[in-house]
Amino acid sequence: xxxxxxxxxxxxxxxxxxxxxxxxxxxxxxxxxxxxxxxxxxxxxxxxxxxxxxxxxxxxxxxxxxxxxxxxxxxxxxxxxxxxxxxxxxxxxxxxxxxxxxxxxxxxxxxxxxxxxxxxxxxxxxxxxxxxxxxxxxxxxxxxxxxxxxxxxxxxxxxxxxxxxxxxxxxxxxxxxxxxxxxxxxxxxxxxxxxxxxxxxxxxxxxxxxxxxxxxxxxxxxxxxxxxxxxxxxxxxxxxxxxxxxxxxxxxxxxxxxxxxxxxxxxxxxxxxxxxxxxxxxxxxxxxxxxxxxxxxxxxxxxxxxxxxxxxxxxxxxxxxxxxxxxxxxxxxxxxxxxxxxxxxxxxxxxxxxxxxxxxxxxxxxxxxxxxxxxxxxxxxxxxxxxxxxxxxxxxxxxxxxxxxxxxxxxxxxxxxxxxxxxxxxxxxxxxxxxxxxxxxxxxxxxxxxxxxxxxxxxxxxxxxxxxxxxxxxxxxxxxxxxxxx
Amino acid sequence: xxxxxxxxxxxxxxxxxxxxxxxxxxxxxxxxxxxxxxxxxxxxxxxxxxxxxxxxxxxxxxxxxxxxxxxxxxxxxxxxxxxxxxxxxxxxxxxxxxxxxxxxxxxxxxxxxxxxxxxxxxxxxxxxxxxxxxxxxxxxxxxxxxxxxxxxxxxxxxxxxxxxxxxxxxxxxxxxxxxxxxxxxxxxxxxxxxxxxxxxxxxxxxxxxxxxxxxxxxxxxxxxxxxxxxxxxxxxxxxxxxxxxxxxxxxxxxxxxxxxxxxxxxxxxxxxxxxxxxxxxxxxxxxxxxxxxxxxxxxxxxxxxxxxxxxxxxxxxxxxxxxxxxxxxxxxxxxxxxxxxxxxxxxxxxxxxxxxxxxxxxxxxxxxxxxxxxxxx
Numbered sequence: 043x044x045x046x047x048x049x050x051x052x053x054x055x056x057x058x059x060x061x062x063x064x065x066x067x068x069x070x071x072x073x074x075x076x077x078x079x080x081x082x083x084x085x086x087x088x089x090x091x092x093x094x095x096x097x098x099x100x101x102x103x104x105x106x107x108x109x110x111x112x113x114x115x116x117x118x119x120x121x122x123x124x125x126x127x128x129x130x131x132x133x134x135x136x137x138x139x140x141x142x143x144x145x146x147x148x149x150x151x152x153x154x155x156x157x158x159x160x161x162x163x164x165x166x167x168x169x170x171x172x173x174x175x176x177x178x179x180x181x182x183x184x185x186x187x188x189x190x191x192x193x194x195x196x197x198x199x200x201x202x203x204x205x206x207x208x209x210x211x212x213x214x215x216x217x218x219x220x221x222x223x224x225x226x227x228x229x230x231x232x233x234x235x236x237x238x239x240x241x242x243x244x245x246x247x248x249x250x251x252x253x254x255x256x257x258x259x260x261x262x263x264x265x266x267x268x269x270x271x272x273x274x275x276x277x278x279x280x281x282x283x284x285x286x287x288x289x290x291x292x293x294x295x296x297x298x299x300x301x302x303x304x305x306x307x308x309x310x311x312x313x314x315x316x317x318x319x320x321x322x323x324x325x326x327x328x329x330x331x332x333x334x335x336x337x338x339x340x341x342x343x344x345x346x347x348x349x350x351x352x353x354x355x356x357x358x359x360x361x362x363x364x365x366x367x368x369x370x371x372x373x374x375x376x377x378x379x380x381x382x383x384x385x386x387x388x389x390x391x392x393x394x395x396x397x398x399x400x401x402x403x404x405x406x407x408x409x410x411x412x413x414x415x416x417x418x419x420x421x422x423x424x425x426x427x428x429x430x431x432x433x434x435x436x437x438x439x440x441x442x443x444x445x446x447x448x449x450x451x452x453x454x455x456x457x458x459x460x461x462x463x464x465x466x467x468x469x470x471x472x473x474x475x476x477x478x479x480x481x482x483x484x485x486x487x488x489x490x491x492x493x494x495x496x497x498x499x500x501x502x503x504x505x506x507x508x509x510x511x512x513x514x515x516x517x518x519x520x521x522x523x524x525x526x527x528x
Numbered sequence: 529x530x531x532x533x534x535x536x537x538x539x540x541x542x543x544x545x546x547x548x549x550x551x552x553x554x555x556x557x558x559x560x561x562x563x564x565x566x567x568x569x570x571x572x573x574x575x576x577x578x579x580x581x582x583x584x585x586x587x588x589x590x591x592x593x594x595x596x597x598x599x600x601x602x603x604x605x606x607x608x609x610x611x612x613x614x615x616x617x618x619x620x621x622x623x624x625x626x627x628x629x630x631x632x633x634x635x636x637x638x639x640x641x642x643x644x645x646x647x648x649x650x651x652x653x654x655x656x657x658x659x660x661x662x663x664x665x666x667x668x669x670x671x672x673x674x675x676x677x678x679x680x681x682x683x684x685x686x687x688x689x690x691x692x693x694x695x696x697x698x699x700x701x702x703x704x705x706x707x708x709x710x711x712x713x714x715x716x717x718x719x720x721x722x723x724x725x726x727x728x729x730x731x732x733x734x735x736x737x738x739x740x741x742x743x744x745x746x747x748x749x750x751x752x753x754x755x756x757x758x759x760x761x762x763x764x765x766x767x768x769x770x771x772x773x774x775x776x777x778x779x780x781x782x783x784x785x786x787x788x789x790x791x792x793x794x795x796x797x798x799x800x801x802x803x804x805x806x807x808x809x810x811x812x813x814x815x816x817x818x819x820x821x822x823x824x825x826x827x828x829x830x831x832x833x834x835x836x837x838x839x840x841x842x843x844x845x846x847x848x849x850x851x852x853x854x855x856x857x858x859x860x861x862x863x864x865x866x867x868x869x870x871x872x873x874x875x876x877x878x879x880x881x882x883x884x885x886x887x888x889x890x891x892x893x894x895x896x897x898x899x900x901x902x903x904x905x
Contacts, residue, residue, distance in 0.1 A: 050738045097739030097887030099765070110889050113765060195766075198739070200638045222628070222772050225635035229627055232610045234540055234661050235641040256662060258641030347542055369546050370592020371608040381777070385866040388779050398605055399560050402777040402868065405628065410769040412756050412882065417749065417769070435592060436605050442596040443585045453600045 046095060048283070052196055054092045056281045059197040059207055063157070063188045067197065067207055069279065077106065084151060084192045091196055102192040105153035111193045124175045137167040150190065157191035164190075177416065199279050201228075201252035208248065208276065209424075216248040216276065217352060218379035220427030222407040224252055230373050230432045231348040235260045240346040240367055242266050242353045242360055247274025249352055249377070250290060259285035264340050265292045266364075293337035300338070307331050345369050349435070352377035357431075358390040365396060370437040381429040388431055396438035404429045538690030539609050540661035546591050548606060553689070554586060555613050557605040563617045565609060567688075578602020609689070611657035621678050624654035625719070628774040629745065629878055634662055636770075636883055637715040637741045641666055644713040646733055648672040648702045648720060653682045655717070660691045668694055670709060674701040702726045709733040719745040719879075724758035731762050731886065740886035747879045755882055764884035773875055777868040794819075 052058060054074045059067050062083050070078055072088045079085040084102040091100065091108065101111035138146075146163060149155045164186055165171055174182065197203050205224055208216045219227075227249060233239065233256045243249045243265055253263055254277070265272050272292040307313075307327040316324050344367045351360050357376045368374065374397060378384050381404055391400040405427050410419045445453065537543055537552050548554055552568045558576065566574055572583045579597030581604055586595065591608040607613060612627060625633075633655075639645065639662045650656060650673035659669050673679050679699040686692045700708070703722055706729030716730045723744040734740040742764065744755050752769065759767055801815040 046738055095738045095888050097885060098889050099887075112763075112889055202635050202638060221635060222632050225631035226627065226774070228635065229612060229631040229658065232612060232661070235665055236541060252635075255640050258666075260641070345546075369542075370590045371546070371606070372542075372592070381868065385779065385868065389866065392779075398557065402779055404775045404777065406771075406773045406775060407632070408771045410771075410880075412752065412767050412769045414753070414757060414760070417752065417756070434605075434607065436594060437590055437592045438594075440594040440596060440603065441585075441589060442600065443580070443582060443598045445598055449598050456600070 049198075049281075050095055052091050052094050052096060052198075053281070054088075057199050057279045059199060059203060061195040061197055063191040063193055065188065067210075069207065080194055082147065082151075082189075083194065086194070096196065096198040099193055099195040101156075102194070103153060103156065105151075107153075120176060122176050124173055126175060126178065128173050129170060129178075132170075135169045136164070137169060138164065147190070150192065157187070157193070160190040161186045180413075180416075199281055201255045201280075204251065204276060204279050205248060207279075208246075216245045217354075217377075218426055218428050219245050219248055219352070219377060220405070220407065220424060222405040223377070223427045223430060224249065226403070226405060226430060227350060227375055227377060228252055228256055230375050230430070231350055232373055233257060233348065237347045238262045238264075238340070238345060240264050240266075240341070240349045240364060242351045242364070243272075243274070244354045245276070245352050245377075247272070247276040249350060250274055251277045251280050253350070254282065254286050254290055255280065257286070257289055259283065259289060261289055262340055263290050264337060264346075265290065266295055266298075267292055268295050291333075291337045291340060293334065293341060297334050298338065298341065341367060347372050349374045350377070351375065357384070357387040361387075361391070361394075365394075365435060368435045370435060372435045374433045374435050376431040377428055378431075379426060379428045384429055384431045391431065391433055396436055398434040398436045400431060400433040402429065402431050537609075538664075539611060539614060539657055540664045540691060540694075542608055543591070546608070548586050548589050548591060550587055553609050554591070555607040555609050555617065556581070557607050558602075563607075563613065565614075565617055574604075576602070611661045614657050614689075615654045618652055618654060619681075620652055621681065622649075622651040624652045625745070626654075626774075626878065628772045629881065630655055630658050632770065632772040633717060633743050633745070633881060634658060636881075637717070637743060639663055639715065643667045643715060644670070644735075645715040645717065646670045646672070646707055646709065646713050646730065647717045648707070648726065649674065650678060650682050650697060651719065652678075653685055655719075656682070656686070656695060657689065657691065659717075660686075660694045664694055668696065670707070670713065671695060671697045672700050672702045672707065673697065674699065702729065707733045711736050714738075714740050716740070716742040717745070718742070721751075722754075723751065724754045727755065727758040727762055727764075731764075734886045737888055739888075742884050742886060744882045745879045746882065747877070749880065752880050752882055759882075759884045763889070764886055765889075766883075766885040768883045770881045770883070771877070771879075772881065773878070775870055775874065778871060780867050780869060794822075 052072065054072055056072055057069060058072050059069050060078070060080065061067050062080055064083075068080065072078075072092060074089060074092060076088045077085050078088055080102075085106045086100065086102055086108045087106060099111045099113065100108040102108055143164070146155060146160050150157065150160050161183060165183065168182075171179065171182070201224065202221055205216070205219070205221045209218075209220055231239065231253070233253050235256075235258050237257060238261055239253060241250055241253065241263055247265075250263055250265055251274070257263070265274070267273070274290070274292075277287075277290065307324055310327075311320075311324055313321075313324060346368045349361075349364055349368045349372075351357055351364075351374075353360055357378065361374070361376070365374070374391075376384060376387055378387075381402065384402060388400055388402050391397045407427060408419050408423060410417060539553075543552070548568060550568055550570050553565060554568060555563055555565050556574060557563050564574075566572075566583070568583045568586055570584050570587065574581045574583075576597075578601045579599035581595060581597055586593075586606055589595070589606060591606060593606050594603055595606055596603045615624065615626060615630070618624070637645075639659065641663060643663045644667055645659060645663060647656060647659060647669060648671065650671040653671075656669060656671050663669065671682075673682065676699050679697060683692075683697050686695045686697065698708075703720060703725035706726070710732050712735065713733050714735060716733065718726055718730065720726060723746060727742075730742055734742075742759070744752075746752055746755065756767060797815055797819050801812060801819060803812070
């Protein structure tokens with residue numbers, strides 16, 4: 043049997059999500075020797091699960107002993123002749139009083155009764171239980187089970203489970219990024235072992251955590267932050283090994299460029315003269331300085347394999363600054379919790395000649411209840427999961443194919459003709475502008491064309507920076523655009 | 529079929545120097561809808577209606593470069609192949625999985641470097657590429673396909689795309705013959721017509737002493753029912769079902785002219801007062817009168833304002849006419865607003881994604897296996 047690695051077992055000192063019968067999830071740190079209370083669901087000793095493989099569900103018995111719980115098979119419901127015609131809403135159907143139930147509960151906590159026994163007592167003393175439909179009976183038992191069963195499941199923190207935990211508990215913390223949207227960030231970013239990624243992550247590190255998990259300790263994530271430090275709180279929940287933790291590097295926006303008056307620790311102090319506290323301080327400063335230098339170096343190598351932006355600040359302003367550090371043919375991804383916030387960014391990206399095919403997407407996710415004979419979408423569903431804007435970074439220096447003499451002559455001829463045509467058009471436009479009536483007409487041109495026009499203008503500017511690309515190319519672009527539209 | 533002289537640039541990683549060399553794969557991006565994969569061979573060329581693109585011109589360029597054709601009439605972008613691009617351009621031999629499902633399944637199954645996984649069937653290999661990229665370099669994908677021709681093509685593709693070290697492909701009907709793997713994998717993905725027939729064998733393939741996840745991908749709810757029953761019987765727990773779709777928005781700039789209703793109504797009144805035949809004279813007169821009244825009251829009000837008669841004015845409610853003149857001028861200006869719309873035709877359903885968890889306790893429920901549930905300390 044294959045040996046279990048450290049990430050396959052529940053380890054002391056790690057973060058663990060505990061799923062309770064109510065479906066609520068509690069996050070705990072598993073301290074050896076401690077007792078963990080799950081409120082009305084009882085308590086258990088951390089040592090009883092430390093060292094075990096992930097995945098099991100445990101039952102609490104005899105006050106706080108635990109054993110592996112084998113859930114019963116879900117059974118197909120057999121239709122009965124019962125219906126709800128005779129059922130009236132009457133609290134007296136339950137023959138047990140509130141005090142009786144409280145007594146049962148405390149017996150349960152003492153370990154004298156199992157959760158299942160309590161549920162059975164409730165069922166037996168319910169006057170009209172037998173009259174309920176088979177579906178309603180099953181639902182009743184399930185509902186009571188969620189209150190009285192004393193079982194729990196330790197859940198391993200993974201990008202998915204951590205994301206789900208925060209998305210349900212506090213979506214604002216992670217800027218509403220949902221598991222499906224995050225999964226798409228991972229795909230579009232083409233993150234893999236050994237990749238080098240540039241990230242601006244204001245989702246408290248949710249995105250950084252997921253990326254780091256996918257790199258498995260090889261490669262670099264450089265996260266830019268503002269404020270005192272990178273607020274990657276979510277990363278702490280992932281139980282990363284040092285190897286993986288070390289792939290995450292951070293750099294303050296303010297430290298990207300070395301300030302003119304910044305001194306190295308060696309310039310500040312002569313290390314040979316230092317002793318005791320001063321020497322310790324020097325080494326601390328040196329370490330901090332080296333970390334910043336290393337991050338700067340990583341940034342200025344300008345060979346990133348992806349740029350991922352999920353910032354509270356205007357995405358355009360960030361793209362403007364960071365796109366130069368990304369290699370050609372690499373993904374650029376902008377996440378925002380609202381689609382509307384990305385509309386301006388989307389037009390900005392379309393105008394940039396170094397971004398190819400920007401695409402604005404939203405994800406839709408629906409969960410269903412799957413019980414034999416009772417499968418249907420869940421009655422309540424999630425709200426927004428956020429929106430993504432993705433594009434491919436390309437190199438904004440067009441290259442013209444090498445030409446044979448014949449091809450060059452043909453091209454020059456076409457260029458002269460194009461210039462003539464352009465001049466003629468401009469003259470026509472000038473004369474049109476002098477007549478106010480016509481100018482009005484020109485202004486009412488379908489605004490749908492606005493974006494296209496601006497894009498073409500930008501392309502023209504870039505083309506002129508490249509030596510060989512002719513104006514003809516711009517016309518060809520228009521032509522190819524027309525073809526695309528067709 | 530496989531040319532051993534070409535070097536195998538992996539689809540799972542990027543080339544270190546990002547430079548196109550002889551033998552490299554390049555995705556030519558002509559448009560979003562028109563991309564093709566080529567293999568650079570000095571002397572070859574790609575021809576389309578905008579001209580020729582010689583492979584010789586591409587050698588030495590960086591991936592991501594925009595290359596003009598020899599006629600100057602067109603251009604292409606030279607892109608580095610990735611599993612995501614491959615999904616868009618691969619030759620379809622079967623229905624394939626797209627990014628929404630691929631991404632969600634990989635995230636739910638917690639795929640990461642070093643994991644072992646089963647996929648069945650291989651189909652066109654769309655998902656296989658994404659899996660291989662994600663579990664590389666130390667993980668392994670076992671992929672099964674019962675159609676011999678598809679196996680042959682996929683084998684050649686894995687080889688050419690530099691993934692063959694990480695992928696084992698077998699021609700096998702897993703529903704009949706099982707996977708033939710025991711205690712080997714961390715995750716299983718079944719895209720089969722009858723996934724419930726493979727659940728038992730999948731269970732044996734999981735590493736028996738740790739947690740594992742299984743996903744089945746079925747378009748029909750009836751298939752889901754049968755699979756749920758099978759998973760349930762075999763002791764899998766935490767059965768969940770999801771559907772995931774991506775909405776691709778089209779961004780538009782719309783010119784929206786906002787006209788207040790009063791302005792429109794005034795035009796209508798004017799029109800009605802001029803229509804001689806359609807309306808009885810009495811009505812026509814009344815329209816005319818209401819139009820005049822409206823105008824008079826505006827004038828009157830203007831005069832009142834000029835007289836500085838604040839008292840009488842404040843008691844009187846503002847007439848329609850005056851609010852109209854206030855409202856029309858700024859609001860009637862055409863205003864550009866950014867809007868999005870969904871394409872007229874959208875994907876409404878791909879498949880149901882059914883997930884379940886294998887636990888050491890699941891394994892314990894197998895009668896043929898010794899109970900290996902962890903012992904209490």
